[in-house]
Amino acid sequence: DAGITQSPRHKVTETGTPVTLRCHQTENHRYMYWYRQDPGHGLRLIHYSYGVKDTDKGEVSDGYSVSRSKTEDFLLTLESATSSQTSVYFCAISGGGTQYFGPGTRLTVL
Amino acid sequence: EDQVTQSPEALRLQEGESSSLNCSYTVSGLRGLFWYRQDPGKGPEFLFTLYSAGEEKEKERLKATLTKKESFLHITAPKPEDSATYLCAVQLPGGGGSNYKLTFGKGTLLTVNP
Numbered sequence: 001d002a003g004i005t006q007s008p009r010h011k012v013t014e015t016g017t018p019v020t021l022r023c024h025q026t027e028n029h030r031y032m033y034w035y036r037q038d039p040g041h042g043l044r045l046i047h048y049s050y051g052v053k054d055t056d057k058g059e060v061s062d063g064y065s066v067s068r069s070k071t072e073d074f075l076l077t078l079e080s081a082t083s084s085q086t087s088v089y090f091c092a093i094s095g096g097g098t099q100y101f102g103p104g105t106r107l108t109v110l
Numbered sequence: 111e112d113q114v115t116q117s118p119e120a121l122r123l124q125e126g127e128s129s130s131l132n133c134s135y136t137v138s139g140l141r142g143l144f145w146y147r148q149d150p151g152k153g154p155e156f157l158f159t160l161y162s163a164g165e166e167k168e169k170e171r172l173k174a175t176l177t178k179k180e181s182f183l184h185i186t187a188p189k190p191e192d193s194a195t196y197l198c199a200v201q202l203p204g205g206g207g208s209n210y211k212l213t214f215g216k217g218t219l220l221t222v223n224p
Contacts, residue, residue: 031210033211040216041216042197042214042215042216042217043154043197043199043214044214045211045212045213048211058211090153090154094210096210097142097159097201097210098144098156098159099144099156099210099212100156101146101153101154101155102153103152103153104151104152104153
């Protein structure tokens with residue numbers, strides 16, 4: 001299994017609060033991705049990174065920001081969580097081509 | 111407009127009953143097509159990558175094939191442990207950092223009854 005961990009694995013928060021999800025890899029891969037997965041929508045790309053401090057938006061980036069200060073860590077921040085951001089969030093890593101996924105974080109915004 | 115469409119949405123088979131899942135795509139210049147398996151509560155697990163029409167890949171009871179418009183995941187003599195959601199994704203042409211982005215279909219939920 002690819003060395004990817006996500007933290008926390010589960011989180012319940014309230015509307016309007018900031019939330020940060022962490023993805024950590026031990027594979028030294030260049031590319032890292034954040035997806036959300038919702039029933040009826042499948043996996044949708046939020047943001048991705050193609051190197052330290054190099055990030056770009058995916059198809060559902062509104063309300064999310066990311067940071068990557070080290071190769072191994074990619075952070076996803078919800079500045080002010082909303083109920084529509086209740087979802088399962090997956091991190092993925094890639095050396096170029098195949099993406100390998102982490103175990104996911106289940107986020108509930110009340 | 112969906113670029114990747116998977117069918118059927120759900121498929122129920124008896125153990126040993128072979129079948130196929132379909133993934134059709136409407137993009138041009140495909141760089142790669144990926145199949146993943148996802149068990150409940152877990153992240154997607156990589157199965158296959160196909161790069162060109164006519165290519166085939168096999169792993170145990172699974173075989174993936176690719177044409178210019180679609181891919182099939184053939185399941186031969188399935189067992190209950192093959193029950194999962196199967197996801198298809200395409201890698202589109204792009205420049206710079208977007209080279210390796212994937213666009214996913216919504217998946218096929220496969221249930222294999224004993």
